[in-house]
Amino acid sequence: MTNSADTIDKAAAEDTVVVAYPAPLLRIDTVTRRFGAHIAVDGLSLDIQAGEFFALLGPSGCGKTTLLRMLAGFETPDEGRIALNGEDIAAVPPHRRPVNMMFQNYALFPHLNVRDNIGFGLKTAGLTRAGIDERVAEMVALVKLDGLEKRKPDQLSGGQRQRVALARALARHPQLLLLDEPLAALDKKLREETQAELMALQRQLGLTFVIVTHDQDEAMSMADRIGVMKDGRLQQVATPRRLYEAPASRWVAEFVGDINMIEGDIRVRDAHRLTIEGRGVGTLFAVEPREAVSGDEVCLAIRPEKIRLSRRGLAPGLNHSGGMNSVEGVVSDVGYLGGRSIYRLKLDYGGMLRVALANTARLDVDSYGIDERVTAWFTPDDCVVLPR
Amino acid sequence: MSAKSLFSAPARRMAIAPYVWMVLFFLLPFGFVVKISLSQTVLAQPPYLPVFDLSGGMAGLRDAFAALSLDNFRALLADHLYVASYLRSVVVAFTSTVLLLVVGYPIAYGMARLPRRWQGVAMMLVIVPFWTSFLIRIYAWMNILQHDGLLNQVLLALHVVSAPVVWLSTDSAMYLGIVYSYLPFMILPLYATLAKLDPMLLEAAADLGVSRANAFWMVTVPLSWRGMFAGALLCFIPIVGEFVIPDLLAGSDAMMIGQTLWLEFFTNKDWPLASALAVVLLGLLLVPLLVYDRVQRRQLEHR
Numbered sequence: 010m011t012n013s014a015d016t017i018d019k020a021a022a023e024d025t026v027v028v029a030y031p032a033p034l035l036r037i038d039t040v041t042r043r044f045g046a047h048i049a050v051d052g053l054s055l056d057i058q059a060g061e062f063f064a065l066l067g068p069s070g071c072g073k074t075t076l077l078r079m080l081a082g083f084e085t086p087d088e089g090r091i092a093l094n095g096e097d098i099a100a101v102p103p104h105r106r107p108v109n110m111m112f113q114n115y116a117l118f119p120h121l122n123v124r125d126n127i128g129f130g131l132k133t134a135g136l137t138r139a140g141i142d143e144r145v146a147e148m149v150a151l152v153k154l155d156g157l158e159k160r161k162p163d164q165l166s167g168g169q170r171q172r173v174a175l176a177r178a179l180a181r182h183p184q185l186l187l188l189d190e191p192l193a194a195l196d197k198k199l200r201e202e203t204q205a206e207l208m209a210l211q212r213q214l215g216l217t218f219v220i221v222t223h224d225q226d227e228a229m230s231m232a233d234r235i236g237v238m239k240d241g242r243l244q245q246v247a248t249p250r251r252l253y254e255a256p257a258s259r260w261v262a263e264f265v266g267d268i269n270m271i272e273g274d275i276r277v278r279d280a281h282r283l284t285i286e287g288r289g290v291g292t293l294f295a296v297e298p299r300e301a302v303s304g305d306e307v308c309l310a311i312r313p314e315k316i317r318l319s320r321r322g323l324a325p326g327l328n329h330s331g332g333m334n335s336v337e338g339v340v341s342d343v344g345y346l347g348g349r350s351i352y353r354l355k356l357d358y359g360g361m362l363r364v365a366l367a368n369t370a371r372l373d374v375d376s377y378g379i380d381e382r383v384t385a386w387f388t389p390d391d392c393v394v395l396p397r
Numbered sequence: 398m399s400a401k402s403l404f405s406a407p408a409r410r411m412a413i414a415p416y417v418w419m420v421l422f423f424l425l426p427f428g429f430v431v432k433i434s435l436s437q438t439v440l441a442q443p444p445y446l447p448v449f450d451l452s453g454g455m456a457g458l459r460d461a462f463a464a465l466s467l468d469n470f471r472a473l474l475a476d477h478l479y480v481a482s483y484l485r486s487v488v489v490a491f492t493s494t495v496l497l498l499v500v501g502y503p504i505a506y507g508m509a510r511l512p513r514r515w516q517g518v519a520m521m522l523v524i525v526p527f528w529t530s531f532l533i534r535i536y537a538w539m540n541i542l543q544h545d546g547l548l549n550q551v552l553l554a555l556h557v558v559s560a561p562v563v564w565l566s567t568d569s570a571m572y573l574g575i576v577y578s579y580l581p582f583m584i585l586p587l588y589a590t591l592a593k594l595d596p597m598l599l600e601a602a603a604d605l606g607v608s609r610a611n612a613f614w615m616v617t618v619p620l621s622w623r624g625m626f627a628g629a630l631l632c633f634i635p636i637v638g639e640f641v642i643p644d645l646l647a648g649s650d651a652m653m654i655g656q657t658l659w660l661e662f663f664t665n666k667d668w669p670l671a672s673a674l675a676v677v678l679l680g681l682l683l684v685p686l687l688v689y690d691r692v693q694r695r696q697l698e699h700r
Contacts, residue, residue: 081600081604082603083603102559102603103604104602104603104604104606104607104608105606108604109605110601110604112597114597114601114602116597116598116600117601118598118601118602118616119620120619120620120622129605129607129615130604130606131604131609133605133608133611134606171635177605181605183604200433367526
């Protein structure tokens with residue numbers, strides 16, 4: 010992946026699947042699912058390629074779990090079709106689908122030990138007794154549960170239970186593995202370790218993973234692509250980096266990560282540069298977005314870590330007249346978070362701005378105190394212009 | 398945290414209440430029964446000897462103790478009537494318990510699958526018959542089952558049978574009465590375990606390629622084992638000692654132990670032998686209770 014801003018703003022080949030060959034492993038085609046008057050999934054379409062690690066991200070109630078349950082077969086779409094390898098699976102009951110799911114609370118069988126939990130679905134998969142033993146041993150080794158085969162689920166730790174659930178879901182060699190909030194029950198340290206293991210496992214087995222999560226860090230760190238859902242619709246489907254750096258809408262920008270959202274009006278449209286009068290901020294410059302914004306009422310979005318602070322005003326040539334964005338204000342609040350600090354600035358024009366600075370030195374030489382006068386500056390490239 | 402710090406002093410004192418109850422209303426009376434079972438029957442008031450009488454002093458008490466014997470228990474073993482009664486009681490209780498499981502399980506399962514707001518209604522429907530006297534309900538069954546009763550009338554009207562069938566005073570009538578009367582005791586513990594069963598487990602089974610029917614045998618049944626055991630115990634124990642239902646609905650050719658006990662106690666006025674019957678009965682009933690305790694302890698150890 011290249012690092013230039015060009016890639017982020019202009020090229021989009023990695024997001025949209027245009028090719029006819031190879032056909033996607035999974036094609037979700039204008040699928041709708043209603044519960045009474047509530048529309049859980051609303052005319053949603055999505056292609057997922059074989060070998061992909063895809064994350065469905067969204068707030069609770071956005072329909073992501075319903076979508077996952079339709080892929081597993083626990084829900085049937087009211088409209089639209091779901092095709093796996095080109096075959097419509099909408100009418101195929103869950104126990105006949107080459108799809109396995111890792112359940113949110115693992116749903117391990119409490120009366121069976123680790124070995125029997127993992128081997129539960131293998132008898133019906135047509136394996137012999139010896140074949141089952143072999144497959145279970147293989148899975149136990151894969152998820153590093155050696156020596157625990159005889160334990161019951163309630164004799165395992167949370168992390169071990171998670172591994173059993175994963176091994177059980179993988180044991181039938183599914184074409185598609187669905188993971189419903191797989192790490193939500195783990196504590197933070199264990200979650201980060203497990204994320205890395207899941208990614209390694211997915212790459213090693215060459216499997217296709219679809220994961221549902223409300224935790225954006227989880228989606229960002231693991232997925233090849235993320236689909237952000239709201240009210241039963243996909244708001245944006247993109248790589249984690251594009252999602253963060255080039256959000257498609259104001260909602261996505263505010264949902265993913267922290268961002269300063271400045272409402273403003275376009276005053277001047279140059280070839281590539283917009284001059285925007287920001288409410289409470291003053292005049293700002295931004296680069297014209299790939300898809301030109303219609304109308305003059307826009308939002309200018311800037312991530313807190315893209316802003317730098319300075320005690321002195323900017324040097325001539327780097328300042329406003331030189332095309333750099335700079336605004337003056339005083340520090341009103343500092344939040345220390347260890348690796349970085351969040352500064353809240355009260356701008357001279359009346360608005361507020363959040364700035365995140367990395368705490369690069371142990372001694373607080375870089376930090377700014379409350380009530381200190383500062384200049385905040387950021388490049389036009391770092392601004393995202395979105396329709397209001 | 399120890400119980401001492403968890404509960405206040407009055408609460409701790411209250412904890413002995415069940416033990417006081419047990420001693421006063423179970424152990425003490427049972428002691429009397431054991432004592433009478435070791436006595437000999439006489440035509441007197443009370444109808445047994447020896448009687449512990451403190452007026453006789455220490456020597457009198459010693460003589461009374463010396464007069465106790467195990468003769469009644471030997472008599473129980475010697476006469477096949479008693480052994481046959483015990484055997485019939487156990488067979489009837491076992492058969493009834495199996496029937497109750499077969500009938501009760503689908504009902505409890507259906508209740509647990511109802512929408513939550515209907516589950517309370519279903520529970521009421523199971524319990525409501527209890528608001529009518531047990532005896533009245535058994536008499537109602539006698540009425541239905543008798544020669545010109547409702548059942549025969551319906552069967553004749555539908556031309557299922559050409560002549561009235563003898564229902565009353567048969568084992569079928571007795572089993573019908575027992576299953577009808579004890580069904581709630583089977584349904585409620587079963588329902589309690591089935592309602593707690595996580596439906597997600599059945600989804601997991603389906604996801605792993607197991608059909609609904611197989612998932613029932615591989616997941617639901619093993620996980621409702623405790624409810625089945627509790628329900629079976631709750632039915633089996635009282636059915637072993639059941640007196641009214643076999644007396645009113647079954648024939649008089651074979652007796653359950655409750656009937657034999659009644660006969661010895663009231664008709665033959667043989668209190669000591671009746672007491673011996675009761676002591677052995679309690680001993681028999683302890684067996685399933687101990688098994689249940691073992692099973693439960695083993696499950697706790699697994700945690």
